[in-house]
Amino acid sequence: MSKEEFEQRWARKSLREMLSTVEKRVGILEESMEDTKELNNVLGGSIEDLREQSRDFVTMCLTSQRNSVQELLDSQKI
Numbered sequence: 787m788s789k790e791e792f793e794q795r796w797a798r799k800s801l802r803e804m805l806s807t808v809e810k811r812v813g814i815l816e817e818s819m820e821d822t823k824e825l826n827n828v829l830g831g832s833i834e835d836l837r838e839q840s841r842d843f844v845t846m847c848l849t850s851q852r853n854s855v856q857e858l859l860d861s862q863k864i
Contacts, residue, residue, distance in 0.1 A: 787795075
């Protein structure tokens with residue numbers, strides 16, 4: 787085997803190893819992306835629930851304050 791043939795084989799082997807490494811990393815990245823999508827769906831639902839709870843809480847507080855002010859105004863009419 788000539789030096790040139792040896793270098794070509796070595797280069798092909800190195801390329802195959804690099805390709806194998808890249809394929810493994812792509813597989814890991816794809817799994818990670820799936821996990822991220824699932825987590826995003828879960829968090830999206832949780833965030834929407836928190837928005838709704840916050841909206842309900844603010845509505846309840848404002849209604850209570852309005853009622854307190856109305857009671858105060860009604861007591862002043864007497």
